[in-house]
Amino acid sequence: MDNTDDFILEVKDTTVGYSKIDILHGVHLQLKAGEIVSVIGPNGAGKSTLLKTIFGCLKPRKGKILLKGEDITGLKPEKIVRKGISYVPQIANVFPSLTIQENLEMGAFTRTDNYSPRLQEMYELFPVLEERKHDKVNILSGGQRQMVAMGRALMLDPEVLLLDEPSAGLAPKFVSMIFEKIKDINSTGVALILVEQNAKEALSMANRGYVLATGRNVLNGEAKAILANEEVARLYMGG
Amino acid sequence: MFELITYGIVLGSIISLGAIGISLIYGILRFANFSHGDLMTAGAYIALFFITGPLAWIGIPDNMFEPFSFGWRIVIAFPISMLAVGGVAILLDRVLYRKLRQMGSGRVTLAMSALGASFIIRMIVLIIWGADYRFYKPGILRPALELPLGIKIRPDQILILIIVSILVISLHLFLQRTKMGKAMRATSDNMELARLSGIEIEKIIIWTWGIGGALAAAAGVLYGIDVQLHPGMGWNFLIPLFAASILGSIGNIYGALIGGLIIGVVQQVSTAILLPTYKPAVAFLIMIVILLMRPEGIFGGSRT
Numbered sequence: 001m002d003n004t005d006d007f008i009l010e011v012k013d014t015t016v017g018y019s020k021i022d023i024l025h026g027v028h029l030q031l032k033a034g035e036i037v038s039v040i041g042p043n044g045a046g047k048s049t050l051l052k053t054i055f056g057c058l059k060p061r062k063g064k065i066l067l068k069g070e071d072i073t074g075l076k077p078e079k080i081v082r083k084g085i086s087y088v089p090q091i092a093n094v095f096p097s098l099t100i101q102e103n104l105e106m107g108a109f110t111r112t113d114n115y116s117p118r119l120q121e122m123y124e125l126f127p128v129l130e131e132r133k134h135d136k137v138n139i140l141s142g143g144q145r146q147m148v149a150m151g152r153a154l155m156l157d158p159e160v161l162l163l164d165e166p167s168a169g170l171a172p173k174f175v176s177m178i179f180e181k182i183k184d185i186n187s188t189g190v191a192l193i194l195v196e197q198n199a200k201e202a203l204s205m206a207n208r209g210y211v212l213a214t215g216r217n218v219l220n221g222e223a224k225a226i227l228a229n230e231e232v233a234r235l236y237m238g239g
Numbered sequence: 240m241f242e243l244i245t246y247g248i249v250l251g252s253i254i255s256l257g258a259i260g261i262s263l264i265y266g267i268l269r270f271a272n273f274s275h276g277d278l279m280t281a282g283a284y285i286a287l288f289f290i291t292g293p294l295a296w297i298g299i300p301d302n303m304f305e306p307f308s309f310g311w312r313i314v315i316a317f318p319i320s321m322l323a324v325g326g327v328a329i330l331l332d333r334v335l336y337r338k339l340r341q342m343g344s345g346r347v348t349l350a351m352s353a354l355g356a357s358f359i360i361r362m363i364v365l366i367i368w369g370a371d372y373r374f375y376k377p378g379i380l381r382p383a384l385e386l387p388l389g390i391k392i393r394p395d396q397i398l399i400l401i402i403v404s405i406l407v408i409s410l411h412l413f414l415q416r417t418k419m420g421k422a423m424r425a426t427s428d429n430m431e432l433a434r435l436s437g438i439e440i441e442k443i444i445i446w447t448w449g450i451g452g453a454l455a456a457a458a459g460v461l462y463g464i465d466v467q468l469h470p471g472m473g474w475n476f477l478i479p480l481f482a483a484s485i486l487g488s489i490g491n492i493y494g495a496l497i498g499g500l501i502i503g504v505v506q507q508v509s510t511a512i513l514l515p516t517y518k519p520a521v522a523f524l525i526m527i528v529i530l531l532m533r534p535e536g537i538f539g540g541s542r543t
Contacts, residue, residue, distance in 0.1 A: 055435065081437040089435070095428040098421070106425045109418070110437035152436065 007066070008033045008191055009054070009085070009160050014063030016053045023049045024215045026063065029193070031160065036182075036192045038206035038223060040199040040236055046215040047195040048090060051162045054193070055087040056080045067160075082110050086153035090164040090195075093149035096138035100129050103137055103148050107155030115155060122151040125184060143174030147181065154185065161185065164195045179205060199236050203227045211236065242391050243507045249396045249465060251483075251503020252403040256458035257476060258483035258495035258502075259410065260451030266427035266490035267447045270336065271350040274357035275455055275480055277364075280473035282324045282456025283463040284364050289316035290375055301376070306394040308379040309464060317460050321453040328452025329445050331356050337444075357474065364470045373468040399461045406457055407496060410450070414492070419446060427490060478519050479506065482526035488536030497537070501525075 009031040017023045024046045031037050039047050052058045054065055056077045065073045067083055077087070086107075095103050104122055108115040123130035126147040132140070137148055146166055153161060166182065167175040179201055186192055196202035203209050206223040211232055219226060226232055257279055264272045290301065290312045301310030335356065339349055383391040414420035426433040426443045434440055459473060466472075483502045487494025502525060506518045513521070529536065 057435075077435050078437050078439060081435065087435055089432070092429055092432060095425045095432065097428050098425055102421055102425070105418075105421060106433070106436050106438070109422060156437075 007031060008068055009193075010064075010066040011050070011054060012064040012066065014050075014053060014060045014065065016049060016058050016060045016063075018058075022061065022215065024053065027212065027215065027217055029210055029217075029220075031191050031193055032207075033159070034186070034189055034191050035207040036186050036194060036205060038199075038202035038209045039193060039195045039212060040197075040202060040209060040226075041212035041218070042236060043197075044214070045212040047212055048164050049215075050212070051087060051164050051193065051195055055085065055162060081156065084156075084159040085162065086156055086158040086160070087162040088149045088153045088164060088166065090168055094137045094145050094152070097136060099134050099136055100140075100148055100151075101133040103152050104129075104155055107152035111156065118155055118157060122154060125154075125181065126151055141174070142170050143177060146170065146174070146178055150181065150185065154190070158190060160191050160193070162193050162195075165197060166194070167196065167198050167201070175201070199232075200227070240508070240511070241389050243511060244504055245390055245392050245396070247504030247507030248500060249392075249399055249503070250507055251500035252400055253458045253462050253465065253499075254476065254479050254483050254503050255496045255499025256403060256406060256454045256461070257480040258487065258499045259407070259492045260454045261480055262484040262487065262489055262492050262495040263423075263427075263447055264451045265484070266492075267423065267430070267443060268336075268340075269346060271346065271353070271481075272451070273350055273353040273477065274331070274360065275353075275451070276473035276475070276477035277357040277360040278324050278328060278452055278455035278473065279459035279462065279476055280364055280470060281327060281360050282320045282459035283468045283472065284368055284373075284459075284470075285323045285456065286313060286316040286320040286460045286463065287368070287373060287375060287468060289319050303376070303379070306381060307398060307464075308381045308393075308395050309375040313375055313460070313464070317457070320460055321456045324456035324459075325449040325451075325453035327360075328448040328455070332444065332448045337441075357477075361470055361474060368468075368470065370470060373463075375463060375468075395464050399465055402457070402461060406454065410454070410492070413450075419443075423447060475519060478526065479503075479522040482522040482529070485526055485534075486529050486536055488539035491536070491538045494536055494538035 007030045011027060011029040013026045013028055014024055015022055015026055027050060039050060041047055049058065053060055056075050059074050064071060067085065072080055072083065095106060104119055128144060129147055129151060137145060166178050170178060182192065183205055194202050194206065203223045203226055208221065209223045209226040210217060211219040211226065219232060257275055261272055261275050264270055294312045294315060299312055301312045304311050335352055336349060339352055381393055381395065383393045385391055414424055422438045423443055423446060426438060426440060430440060462472060479502050483498035484495045486501060487498030502522050505525060506521050509521045
C-alpha cells in the first residue's frame with residue numbers, strides 16, 4: 001500500500017469471470033493521473049472484461065480495485081460513475097432514439113448543478129455534434145456515434161475515462177480522427193485506459209502499455225518500449 | 240357510418256391509454272403485462288367506490304355535472320383512482336415482478352405471473368361489487384349532439400376525447416422535457432448504458448409502473464363513463480390493448496396511440512356487418528395479421 005498515492009486507479013491481482021469460467025487471472029494495472037495507458041492483446045485476452053470489472057459491471061472473485069486509494073471493488077456501476085470514472089463500452093454505447101443533446105444530458109444524469117457549460121465544452125470538442133444536436137443518434141455515422149458516446153461519458157467531467165475499442169468498426173478516416181479526439185480529451189487532464197485492437201496506434205499515443213493474453217499480464221511498461229519489442233510486434237501487431 | 244367512426248375514435252382513445260401503458264412497460268422491462276386490462280377494471284371500480292363510499296360519507300354532493308351523464312364526485316374520484324391504481328401497479332412490481340426479475344425468471348414466467356395478478360384483481364372486484372353492470376350515475380342517458388357533417392356524439396364522449404388528449408399531451412411533455420422522462424426513454428433504448436450513466440433503474444421502473452397504472456385507471460373510468468362498469472370489462476380489453484400496442488410497434492408510445500385509434504375505429508366499423516360480440520375477435524384478427532405480415536409494427540424498424 002506504500003505507493004498507492006501515486007496512482008489514480010489501481011487494479012490489484014484481480015480474478016474475475018462469468019459463472020464458473022475465469023476470464024482474468026490475477027491481472028494488475030496501474031494508472032497515473034493524466035496519463036494514457038493502452039491495453040492491447042489478442043481477441044479473448046480479457047481486455048474488455050478488465051474495463052467492465054473496473055467499472056463494476058462484473059464482480060471480482062479475487063483482488064482489489066482502488067480509486068485514489070479508496071477501495072471500490074464490488075461497487076455497482078451507478079455508484080462508481082459518481083466517483084469520477086466514466087466508461088464507454090465498445091458496442092451499444094449510445095441511446096439511439098434520443099437526440100445527440102439528450103444523449104449528452106443522460107451522461108450528466110447524476111449532476112445536480114448546471115451542466116450547460118460542460119455541454120458547451122463537449123460541443124467545442126466535437127463541433128459536428130453541435131450542428132446536429134437535435135438529430136436522433138440512430139441516423140449518425142459510426143464515427144459520429146463514437147463521439148456521442150465519448151461526449152456522454154465526459155459529461156460528468158471524470159478524472160478517469162475507460163474506452164473500449166473506440167476505433168472498432170470505423171472507416172479509416174474516422175479512426176485517425178477518433179484518436180486525435182482521444183489526445184484532445186487527455187490534454188484536458190483526463191487519465192485514460194484505452195483498450196484497443198489497433199495496437200500500434202494505441203501504443204504510439206500512450207504513456208504506458210499493458211499486454212494481456214488469455215487473461216494474464218504478459219508485459220507492461222513504457223509504451224515506446226512495448227512498441228519496440230519485436231516479440232510483441234510479431235504476436236499482436238501483425239508484423 | 241360517420242357515427243361508427245366517431246364512436247370508434249372514442250373507443251380507440253380509451254384503448255390508446257391502455258396500450259400506451261403496455262408499450263411503456265414493455266419498452267423498459269420487456270414485460271408483457273397481461274394484468275393491464277384488469278388494472279383498468281380496478282381503476283373503474285375504485286372510482287365507483289369513492290363516488291358511492293367515502294365521498295358520500297363526507298357529504299360531498301353528487302349533483303349532475305351538466306351536460307354530462309355523471310355527478311360531480313367523479314371529478315375527485317377520477318384522479319384518486321389514477322393515483323391508487325398507479326400505486327397498485329407499483330406494489331405488484333415490488334412484491335411480485337421484481338422478485339421474479341431478481342431470480343432471473345424468463346419473459347413467459349413474468350407474463351404468467353401478470354396473468355395471475357389479473358385474476359386476483361378481477362376476483363376481488365367480483366367479490367366486492369358482484370357481477371352486475373354498474374353505472375357512475377344510474378339511469379341517466381344524454382342524447383347525442385348533432386354536429387355538422389352528420390356527426391353525432393354525446394357530451395360524455397367529447398369530454399373523453401378531451402381528457403385523453405390532455406393525458407397524452409402531458410405524457411408527451413413529461414417524456415420529452417423532463418429529466419425523469421428522458422431517462423425513461425434512455426432506459427427503454429438501452430438499459431445497460433442507462434445504468435452505466437448512473438440512472439437508477441429501479442426508480443425508472445417505479446415511474447413506469449406508476450404511469451402505466453394511472454393511465455390504465457383513466458382508461459377504465461372513461462370506459463365506465465362511456466358505457467358501463469363490469470368486472471370483465473378490462474379483461475375484454477386485453478386483446479385490443481395488445482393489438483394496438485403491437486400495431487403501433489410495441490415500445491413506441493406514439494405508435495400505441497395511433498394503434499389504439501385504428502383498433503377502436505376498425506372494431507366499431509366492423510359492427511356494421513358483424514355482431515358487436517365479435518369486436519374482440521376483430522382486434523385479435525388484426526393482431527394476427529400484423530404478427531404475420533409486419534411483426535415490428537407500423538412504426539418499427541429502428542429499435543436496437
